[in-house]
Amino acid sequence: MDIIFYLYMIGFLTYVNGQSFDLIAGYLPNSDVMEHLKLDLDQRDFEDFLNSKNFSAASDIYVNGGNSMKSMKIRMLKPLGQGFAKGAKVEQGNARGILIADAKKPDSSLKVSVTSKCFGKFSTIKDTSGCFTDTGESLKIDGVDVASPIDVTLPYRTLSGFQ
Numbered sequence: 001m002d003i004i005f006y007l008y009m010i011g012f013l014t015y016v017n018g019q020s021f022d023l024i025a026g027y028l029p030n031s032d033v034m035e036h037l038k039l040d041l042d043q044r045d046f047e048d049f050l051n052s053k054n055f056s057a058a059s060d061i062y063v064n065g066g067n068s069m070k071s072m073k074i075r076m077l078k079p080l081g082q083g084f085a086k087g088a089k090v091e092q093g094n095a096r097g098i099l100i101a102d103a104k105k106p107d108s109s110l111k112v113s114v115t116s117k118c119f120g121k122f123s124t125i126k127d128t129s130g131c132f133t134d135t136g137e138s139l140k141i142d143g144v145d146v147a148s149p150i151d152v153t154l155p156y157r158t159l160s161g162f163q
Contacts, residue, residue, distance in 0.1 A: 039157050041067035045124045046159060057122070065156030066123030071100055071113050072155055074132060074139065076147035079106035084141045091140045092150075095132040103141070110141075120156050 042061055049058035060066075074090075083104045090097040096116040103110050116130025131154060132139075138148040 038068040039065075039159070039162065041123070041125070042157075042159050045122075048124065060122040062159045064120065064122045065158040065161075066120030067125065068157040069114050069118060069120075070155040070157055071111055072097075072132070072153060074110045074112055074147075075151040076108050076110070076139070077149060077151075078147060079108045080146060081105060082144070083107075084144075088142045092132050093137050094129050096130065097132070099141070114154075118154065120154060 042065055045061045045066065046058055049055070049061060080103055083102065084099060086099050086102050088099045088103070090099060090110065090112050094116060095114065095118065097112040097114045099110060100113045101111045112132070114130070114132065117127055118131035119125040119127050121128075132150075132152045134150055134152045136149050138145050139150050140146065
């Protein structure tokens with residue numbers, strides 16, 4: 001029991017790049033892998049669809065994913081008027097994220113890690129309230145209104161991609 005507690009405390013107290021990460025099955029990640037872990041939800045959905053003989057939905061979740069989001073690109077019709085540093089907060093309505101690369105003037109695309117809850121159309125969880133959209137709502141970086149409209153593609157990890 002003491003060894004288990006000791007290993008847990010190492011994982012709990014270990015810091016990587018100023019952030020702490022818990023041990024996952026005895027493995028200490030060097031970065032935030034929580035989105036990767038959500039691929040298990042795709043597996044759950046896939047099995048549920050197969051068990052209910054909904055082969056079309058099973059194929060959709062297998063090929064397209066819906067729970068484990070990758071970093072996304074947001075394209076703006078107008079280039080940035082100023083630069084923003086990696087780690088800056090990105091917002092649009094209820095959608096939240098952070099820049100995972102510096103955005104320089106006059107860039108017209110951003111690389112964003114989504115931090116709000118955003119599930120794809122093939123997931124059994126039907127919650128897109130935290131997703132970035134191209135419906136015309138303004139995009140802000142660190143509180144500065146930078147773009148409207150935008151073009152958004154929401155990429156998800158897929159079971160087919162992990163063969």
